Amino acid sequence: MATNPENAPAPRGKKILPVTALVLIVAALAIFLIHKNLTSPETYLAKGQDFELKGEYDQALANYQKAAGLGSGQAQLELADILSRGLAGEKDLPGAIAAYEKAAEAGFERAHFELGVLYLTGPRDLANPALAAQRFQSAADKNIVQAMFNLGVMNAAGLGLEQNYEKANQYWTQAARHDYPRARYFLAISQATGWGIDQDPEKAFALAKTAADAQLPQAQYLVGLFYSNGWGVPQDHDLAKQFYEKAAQGGQDKLDLALAIVDWENSPILSGQN
Numbered sequence: 001m002a003t004n005p006e007n008a009p010a011p012r013g014k015k016i017l018p019v020t021a022l023v024l025i026v027a028a029l030a031i032f033l034i035h036k037n038l039t040s041p042e043t044y045l046a047k048g049q050d051f052e053l054k055g056e057y058d059q060a061l062a063n064y065q066k067a068a069g070l071g072s073g074q075a076q077l078e079l080a081d082i083l084s085r086g087l088a089g090e091k092d093l094p095g096a097i098a099a100y101e102k103a104a105e106a107g108f109e110r111a112h113f114e115l116g117v118l119y120l121t122g123p124r125d126l127a128n129p130a131l132a133a134q135r136f137q138s139a140a141d142k143n144i145v146q147a148m149f150n151l152g153v154m155n156a157a158g159l160g161l162e163q164n165y166e167k168a169n170q171y172w173t174q175a176a177r178h179d180y181p182r183a184r185y186f187l188a189i190s191q192a193t194g195w196g197i198d199q200d201p202e203k204a205f206a207l208a209k210t211a212a213d214a215q216l217p218q219a220q221y222l223v224g225l226f227y228s229n230g231w232g233v234p235q236d237h238d239l240a241k242q243f244y245e246k247a248a249q250g251g252q253d254k255l256d257l258a259l260a261i262v263d264w265e266n267s268p269i270l271s272g273q274n
Contacts, residue, residue, distance in 0.1 A: 041072035048078060057088040068099065073106025080111070084118065093122055104138075113139035113147050120150075120159065129160025140171070148175040149183050156186075156195075165196025176207075181214035188222060192231065201232030212243065217250030 048063035061082050067075030080099035083092040097118055103111035116135035119128045133154055139147035152171035155164045169190050175183035184207045190197050191204035205226045211219030220243045226233050227240035 039070075041067040041070035041075060043067075044070065045072050045075045045078070048075065052078070052082075057082055061088040068102070073103050073108050076100070076103040076106065077108045077111055080114065084114070093118060093126055097126070109139060109142040109144060112136075112142070113144050116147065116150065120154075129154070131160075133160040140174070143178075145175050145178040145180050145183075148172075148178075149180060149186075152183065152186060165190065167196075169196045179214075181211040181216040181219065184208070184211040184214075185216055185219040185222065188219070201226075203232070205232035212246070215250070217247045220244075220250065221247035 044063045044067035048060045048067060051057070051060035051063060061079065064075045064079040064082065068079050076099045080096045080103060082088050083099060084096035085091065097115065100111045100115045100118070104115065112135045116132045116139060118126065118132075119135060120132035121127075133151065136147040136151050136154070140151055148171045152168040152175065153159070154161050155168035155171065157163070161167075169187060172183040172187045172190070176187055188204045188207035188211065189195070191200050191207060193199065205223070208219050208222045208226060212223045224240045224243035224247060225231070227236045227243065229235065
Protein backbone atom coordinates (compact mmCIF):
# COMPACT_ATOMS: atom_id res chain seq x y z
CA MET A 1 0.00 0.00 0.00
CA ALA A 2 1.43 3.40 -0.99
CA THR A 3 2.23 5.79 1.75
CA ASN A 4 0.77 9.30 1.52
CA PRO A 5 3.74 11.68 1.71
CA GLU A 6 1.63 14.30 3.50
CA ASN A 7 0.87 11.87 6.30
CA ALA A 8 4.31 10.31 6.45
CA PRO A 9 5.94 10.51 9.90
CA ALA A 10 8.97 12.78 10.32
CA PRO A 11 12.31 10.98 10.04
CA ARG A 12 13.72 9.91 13.35
CA GLY A 13 16.25 12.36 14.88
CA LYS A 14 14.75 15.43 13.16
CA LYS A 15 12.25 17.85 14.61
CA ILE A 16 10.04 20.15 12.61
CA LEU A 17 9.67 23.61 14.17
CA PRO A 18 6.15 24.92 14.36
CA VAL A 19 5.32 27.71 11.90
CA THR A 20 4.99 30.19 14.76
CA ALA A 21 8.57 29.50 15.91
CA LEU A 22 9.92 30.01 12.39
CA VAL A 23 8.12 33.34 12.09
CA LEU A 24 9.56 34.49 15.40
CA ILE A 25 13.08 33.53 14.37
CA VAL A 26 12.78 35.38 11.06
CA ALA A 27 11.36 38.44 12.83
CA ALA A 28 14.15 38.40 15.41
CA LEU A 29 16.77 38.14 12.67
CA ALA A 30 15.20 41.07 10.83
CA ILE A 31 15.15 43.20 13.98
CA PHE A 32 18.80 42.32 14.62
CA LEU A 33 19.84 43.34 11.12
CA ILE A 34 17.86 46.58 11.27
CA HIS A 35 19.30 47.45 14.68
CA LYS A 36 22.82 46.64 13.47
CA ASN A 37 22.35 48.92 10.47
CA LEU A 38 20.95 51.76 12.57
CA THR A 39 23.83 51.56 15.06
CA SER A 40 26.71 51.07 12.60
CA PRO A 41 29.57 53.59 12.54
CA GLU A 42 28.73 54.38 8.92
CA THR A 43 25.19 55.34 9.91
CA TYR A 44 26.32 57.63 12.72
CA LEU A 45 28.98 59.14 10.47
CA ALA A 46 26.43 59.89 7.76
CA LYS A 47 24.07 61.43 10.30
CA GLY A 48 26.89 63.57 11.67
CA GLN A 49 27.80 64.83 8.22
CA ASP A 50 24.17 65.63 7.49
CA PHE A 51 23.79 67.59 10.72
CA GLU A 52 27.07 69.43 10.03
CA LEU A 53 25.86 70.49 6.59
CA LYS A 54 22.78 71.93 8.29
CA GLY A 55 24.94 73.80 10.80
CA GLU A 56 23.61 71.71 13.69
CA TYR A 57 27.03 71.12 15.19
CA ASP A 58 25.88 69.77 18.57
CA GLN A 59 24.04 66.95 16.85
CA ALA A 60 26.91 66.43 14.44
CA LEU A 61 29.33 66.17 17.35
CA ALA A 62 27.16 63.62 19.16
CA ASN A 63 26.91 61.39 16.09
CA TYR A 64 30.62 61.67 15.29
CA GLN A 65 31.41 60.64 18.86
CA LYS A 66 29.20 57.55 18.50
CA ALA A 67 30.79 56.62 15.17
CA ALA A 68 34.28 57.22 16.57
CA GLY A 69 33.45 55.02 19.54
CA LEU A 70 32.57 52.25 17.10
CA GLY A 71 35.97 52.51 15.41
CA SER A 72 35.45 54.98 12.55
CA GLY A 73 38.67 56.81 11.71
CA GLN A 74 36.78 59.21 9.42
CA ALA A 75 34.55 60.12 12.36
CA GLN A 76 37.63 60.83 14.49
CA LEU A 77 38.80 63.27 11.80
CA GLU A 78 35.41 64.99 11.58
CA LEU A 79 35.15 65.10 15.37
CA ALA A 80 38.59 66.67 15.67
CA ASP A 81 37.68 69.36 13.13
CA ILE A 82 34.65 70.42 15.18
CA LEU A 83 36.59 70.40 18.46
CA SER A 84 39.56 72.34 17.08
CA ARG A 85 37.34 75.05 15.60
CA GLY A 86 34.94 75.25 18.53
CA LEU A 87 31.94 74.80 16.25
CA ALA A 88 29.86 73.11 18.96
CA GLY A 89 30.94 75.40 21.80
CA GLU A 90 34.33 76.29 23.17
CA LYS A 91 37.42 74.93 21.47
CA ASP A 92 38.76 71.69 22.90
CA LEU A 93 42.30 71.50 21.57
CA PRO A 94 43.44 68.56 23.75
CA GLY A 95 40.35 66.66 22.62
CA ALA A 96 41.02 67.61 19.01
CA ILE A 97 44.61 66.43 19.25
CA ALA A 98 43.50 63.09 20.72
CA ALA A 99 40.98 62.61 17.91
CA TYR A 100 43.45 63.64 15.19
CA GLU A 101 45.99 61.19 16.66
CA LYS A 102 43.47 58.35 16.33
CA ALA A 103 42.56 59.45 12.81
CA ALA A 104 46.25 59.49 11.88
CA GLU A 105 46.65 55.98 13.30
CA ALA A 106 43.70 54.92 11.13
CA GLY A 107 45.54 56.16 8.04
CA PHE A 108 43.92 59.54 7.42
CA GLU A 109 46.75 61.65 6.04
CA ARG A 110 45.20 65.06 6.67
CA ALA A 111 45.22 64.31 10.39
CA HIS A 112 49.03 64.56 10.37
CA PHE A 113 48.83 68.02 8.81
CA GLU A 114 46.21 69.25 11.27
CA LEU A 115 48.29 67.97 14.17
CA GLY A 116 51.25 69.89 12.80
CA VAL A 117 49.20 73.10 12.75
CA LEU A 118 47.95 72.59 16.33
CA TYR A 119 51.38 71.72 17.70
CA LEU A 120 52.87 74.78 16.03
CA THR A 121 50.18 77.41 16.57
CA GLY A 122 48.44 76.13 19.71
CA PRO A 123 48.71 77.68 23.19
CA ARG A 124 51.93 77.43 25.15
CA ASP A 125 50.92 74.29 27.05
CA LEU A 126 50.30 72.44 23.77
CA ALA A 127 52.89 74.03 21.49
CA ASN A 128 55.66 71.72 20.33
CA PRO A 129 57.38 72.98 17.15
CA ALA A 130 59.64 69.92 16.92
CA LEU A 131 56.64 67.61 16.99
CA ALA A 132 54.87 69.90 14.52
CA ALA A 133 57.77 69.45 12.11
CA GLN A 134 57.49 65.67 12.43
CA ARG A 135 53.79 65.76 11.67
CA PHE A 136 54.26 68.10 8.70
CA GLN A 137 56.93 65.76 7.40
CA SER A 138 54.53 62.80 7.61
CA ALA A 139 51.96 64.86 5.71
CA ALA A 140 54.52 66.03 3.14
CA ASP A 141 55.53 62.41 2.54
CA LYS A 142 51.89 61.84 1.55
CA ASN A 143 52.06 64.76 -0.93
CA ILE A 144 50.11 67.26 1.15
CA VAL A 145 51.46 70.40 -0.47
CA GLN A 146 50.66 72.82 2.37
CA ALA A 147 52.83 70.67 4.64
CA MET A 148 55.76 71.04 2.22
CA PHE A 149 55.29 74.79 2.23
CA ASN A 150 55.09 74.96 6.03
CA LEU A 151 58.26 72.90 6.41
CA GLY A 152 59.97 75.45 4.19
CA VAL A 153 58.84 78.28 6.47
CA MET A 154 59.91 76.35 9.58
CA ASN A 155 63.36 75.65 8.17
CA ALA A 156 63.79 79.28 7.15
CA ALA A 157 62.63 80.53 10.54
CA GLY A 158 64.33 77.87 12.64
CA LEU A 159 60.99 76.85 14.19
CA GLY A 160 61.36 73.40 15.73
CA LEU A 161 64.25 72.81 13.36
CA GLU A 162 67.75 74.15 12.93
CA GLN A 163 67.59 77.16 10.62
CA ASN A 164 68.49 76.02 7.15
CA TYR A 165 67.68 78.12 4.09
CA GLU A 166 68.88 75.42 1.72
CA LYS A 167 66.35 72.92 3.10
CA ALA A 168 63.69 75.61 3.11
CA ASN A 169 64.21 76.11 -0.61
CA GLN A 170 64.08 72.36 -1.18
CA TYR A 171 60.65 72.14 0.44
CA TRP A 172 59.39 75.19 -1.43
CA THR A 173 60.67 73.66 -4.67
CA GLN A 174 58.67 70.50 -3.92
CA ALA A 175 55.55 72.56 -3.29
CA ALA A 176 56.16 74.69 -6.40
CA ARG A 177 56.17 71.52 -8.51
CA HIS A 178 52.57 71.09 -7.40
CA ASP A 179 51.72 74.56 -8.77
CA TYR A 180 51.66 76.20 -5.35
CA PRO A 181 51.91 80.01 -5.82
CA ARG A 182 53.05 80.81 -2.25
CA ALA A 183 56.00 78.45 -2.65
CA ARG A 184 57.03 80.14 -5.90
CA TYR A 185 56.79 83.51 -4.17
CA PHE A 186 59.11 82.47 -1.36
CA LEU A 187 61.49 80.85 -3.82
CA ALA A 188 61.55 84.12 -5.73
CA ILE A 189 62.63 85.96 -2.57
CA SER A 190 65.35 83.38 -1.91
CA GLN A 191 66.54 83.55 -5.50
CA ALA A 192 66.60 87.35 -5.39
CA THR A 193 68.47 87.56 -2.08
CA GLY A 194 70.70 84.52 -2.42
CA TRP A 195 69.42 82.90 0.79
CA GLY A 196 70.42 79.25 0.60
CA ILE A 197 70.59 79.38 -3.19
CA ASP A 198 72.58 81.12 -5.90
CA GLN A 199 71.39 84.66 -6.46
CA ASP A 200 69.68 84.88 -9.83
CA PRO A 201 67.45 87.91 -10.52
CA GLU A 202 66.14 86.49 -13.79
CA LYS A 203 64.95 83.26 -12.16
CA ALA A 204 63.60 85.24 -9.23
CA PHE A 205 61.52 87.41 -11.55
CA ALA A 206 60.19 84.37 -13.45
CA LEU A 207 59.10 82.72 -10.20
CA ALA A 208 57.50 85.89 -8.88
CA LYS A 209 55.69 86.48 -12.18
CA THR A 210 54.24 82.96 -12.17
CA ALA A 211 52.95 83.45 -8.63
CA ALA A 212 51.60 86.90 -9.54
CA ASP A 213 49.72 85.43 -12.50
CA ALA A 214 48.04 83.12 -9.97
CA GLN A 215 46.64 86.27 -8.31
CA LEU A 216 48.88 86.18 -5.23
CA PRO A 217 49.01 89.84 -4.07
CA GLN A 218 52.43 89.50 -2.40
CA ALA A 219 53.89 88.23 -5.66
CA GLN A 220 52.21 91.00 -7.63
CA TYR A 221 53.85 93.57 -5.37
CA LEU A 222 57.20 91.81 -5.74
CA VAL A 223 56.90 91.85 -9.53
CA GLY A 224 56.22 95.57 -9.29
CA LEU A 225 59.49 95.97 -7.40
CA PHE A 226 61.37 94.03 -10.07
CA TYR A 227 59.97 96.25 -12.82
CA SER A 228 60.59 99.43 -10.81
CA ASN A 229 64.25 98.61 -10.20
CA GLY A 230 65.05 96.64 -13.34
CA TRP A 231 65.93 93.48 -11.37
CA GLY A 232 66.09 90.52 -13.72
CA VAL A 233 63.90 92.32 -16.21
CA PRO A 234 64.14 95.60 -18.17
CA GLN A 235 63.02 98.54 -16.08
CA ASP A 236 59.42 99.49 -16.86
CA HIS A 237 57.62 101.93 -14.56
CA ASP A 238 54.29 101.54 -16.34
CA LEU A 239 54.26 97.78 -15.78
CA ALA A 240 55.46 98.32 -12.22
CA LYS A 241 52.48 100.57 -11.58
CA GLN A 242 50.09 98.00 -13.01
CA PHE A 243 51.37 95.30 -10.66
CA TYR A 244 51.39 97.63 -7.66
CA GLU A 245 47.75 98.42 -8.38
CA LYS A 246 46.87 94.73 -8.64
CA ALA A 247 48.61 94.09 -5.33
CA ALA A 248 46.77 96.98 -3.69
CA GLN A 249 43.45 95.60 -4.87
CA GLY A 250 44.37 92.32 -3.19
CA GLY A 251 45.26 94.07 0.08
CA GLN A 252 49.04 93.77 -0.20
CA ASP A 253 51.20 96.53 1.21
CA LYS A 254 54.88 97.22 1.80
CA LEU A 255 54.79 96.14 5.44
CA ASP A 256 53.58 92.66 4.51
CA LEU A 257 56.35 92.27 2.00
CA ALA A 258 58.97 93.52 4.45
CA LEU A 259 57.83 90.97 7.05
CA ALA A 260 57.98 88.19 4.50
CA ILE A 261 61.56 89.09 3.65
CA VAL A 262 63.14 89.90 7.02
CA ASP A 263 61.03 88.09 9.63
CA TRP A 264 60.46 84.45 8.86
CA GLU A 265 58.73 83.82 12.19
CA ASN A 266 55.87 86.04 11.01
CA SER A 267 55.59 84.21 7.68
CA PRO A 268 52.30 82.44 7.11
CA ILE A 269 51.93 78.92 8.42
CA LEU A 270 49.00 77.58 6.50
CA SER A 271 46.12 75.72 8.12
CA GLY A 272 43.90 73.26 6.33
CA GLN A 273 40.99 75.26 7.69
CA ASN A 274 41.92 78.38 5.75
